[in-house]
Amino acid sequence: MNTTSANQVEFTINRNANPLPEAERNAILQNPGFGKHFTDHMATIDWTREQGWHDARIVPYGPLQLDPAASVLHYAQEIFEGLKAYRHADGSVWTFRPEANALRFQLSARRLALPELPVDLFIESLKQLISVDKAWVPSAPETSAYIRPFMIANESFLGVRSAERAAYHVIVSPAGSYFAKGMQPISIWLASEFARAGKGGTGEAKCGGNYAASLLPQQEAYANGCSQVLFLDAEEHTYLEELGGMNIFLVRKDGTLITPKPSGSILKGITRASLIQLAEDMGLKVEERKVALQEWRDGINSGEITEAFACGTAAVIAPICALKSKDFIIGDENAPAGKVTVALRNKLTGIQYGLEEDTHGWLTRLA
Numbered sequence: 001m002n003t004t005s006a007n008q009v010e011f012t013i014n015r016n017a018n019p020l021p022e023a024e025r026n027a028i029l030q031n032p033g034f035g036k037h038f039t040d041h042m043a044t045i046d047w048t049r050e051q052g053w054h055d056a057r058i059v060p061y062g063p064l065q066l067d068p069a070a071s072v073l074h075y076a077q078e079i080f081e082g083l084k085a086y087r088h089a090d091g092s093v094w095t096f097r098p099e100a101n102a103l104r105f106q107l108s109a110r111r112l113a114l115p116e117l118p119v120d121l122f123i124e125s126l127k128q129l130i131s132v133d134k135a136w137v138p139s140a141p142e143t144s145a146y147i148r149p150f151m152i153a154n155e156s157f158l159g160v161r162s163a164e165r166a167a168y169h170v171i172v173s174p175a176g177s178y179f180a181k182g183m184q185p186i187s188i189w190l191a192s193e194f195a196r197a198g199k200g201g202t203g204e205a206k207c208g209g210n211y212a213a214s215l216l217p218q219q220e221a222y223a224n225g226c227s228q229v230l231f232l233d234a235e236e237h238t239y240l241e242e243l244g245g246m247n248i249f250l251v252r253k254d255g256t257l258i259t260p261k262p263s264g265s266i267l268k269g270i271t272r273a274s275l276i277q278l279a280e281d282m283g284l285k286v287e288e289r290k291v292a293l294q295e296w297r298d299g300i301n302s303g304e305i306t307e308a309f310a311c312g313t314a315a316v317i318a319p320i321c322a323l324k325s326k327d328f329i330i331g332d333e334n335a336p337a338g339k340v341t342v343a344l345r346n347k348l349t350g351i352q353y354g355l356e357e358d359t360h361g362w363l364t365r366l367a
């Protein structure tokens, strides 16, 4: 065991005595899929009301011990983040805008009455973990290591109030290319009976509860041959909000991007914010405002709206070819990805993989 210092916080490093043998790790990295395999280590930091954040450590990946009364199991006091580690041509490993994830993690913590983790501690936990598990970051094009920081309330107490104890963990999973067979546009399903989040709810926080609420409509999507669900606003059921885990953009024939303006119930994606910046860099206009479903339907019919895509860290951009509902289908299930969609995706992935200049200073070296 040895310790490494990080701005006052000491990370204890307890190396896994039985890491996966190199040959087995390489076999996984050949075809990692998504979220199926995990690296040899994880990061953990504990919090109590009395002590604050303490005992930062890198330990062997393994099961957590939870008391059956742990508050997260009963009242879902849980938040998470998702970002990726990208291997560059020289072997170095980088991540994308981690301070934005750290700030969003604080916003989510506030909403779920969990303690806020300092930004530098969040980033340091990623550096420490990826340094130890660097060999798990694949190098084939469009592959990455998906990093999942999360926090749970783990006080053993069934009374209903915010917990006095919490734990922050980070796990890492090697990820294959999202579009292994080339960029395949997706069909999406319109949730007609369900909403993802309402005004004043937790839609702007990245919490497991939002995902739990999206799984039933997601099943409905699969049953109808769609891979994702589109949610409309909960009050009027008129305006586009987002997919279960991705933001949405429409593209007009003049190249203008249109995307719903976050107003409390939409998760503010970092991919979304980055694409808005890159589109503006390319001289495209971006409109952030309310977008009625009817505007999309009319725009497809008139030819005014020519492309649509979803965006988030996992897929970066997934082109949308069609929107289906119980009553109608718009778009064309065989349409290829549009040219603005492709250009934006190439630009953003180019920066992430170190192939394009990082003019906005978005990359942070992890290892």
Ligand SMILES: *Cc1c(COP(=O)(O)O)cnc(C)c1O
Pocket: 082, 206, 242, 243, 244, 245, 246, 247, 267, 268, 269, 270, 271, 272, 311, 312, 313, 314
């Ligand atoms: C994480 C997430 C997104 C995408 O956010 P990114 O920062 O771009 O990965 C969009 N919507 C929801 C509901 C999410 O949880």
